[in-house]
Amino acid sequence: MSAHCQLTGRQPGFGQKISHSHRRTKRRFDPNIQRKRYWLPSEGRHVRLTLSTKGIKTVDVIGIEAAVTRIRAKGGKV
Helix, strand or coil: CCCCCCCCCCCCEEEEEEECCEEEEEEEEEEEEEEEEEECCCCCEEEEEEEHHHHHHHHHHHHHHHHHHHHCCCCCCC
């Protein structure tokens, strides 16, 4: 599963681990990605979305219909 939110577009950030001796090595900051299943009443079916936790909260506020519309407007597949 890709660490990418379908709604908000959140992706991994990259940076450096810094040890006690101050040696630097590459690291990756992954967003908290969840797979969530929603009922889509307009189509009479369930949709499974890959969302960050912020994306899940956004769906709670704007509703699943508006969220799916936004995802499709970006060219995402639902």
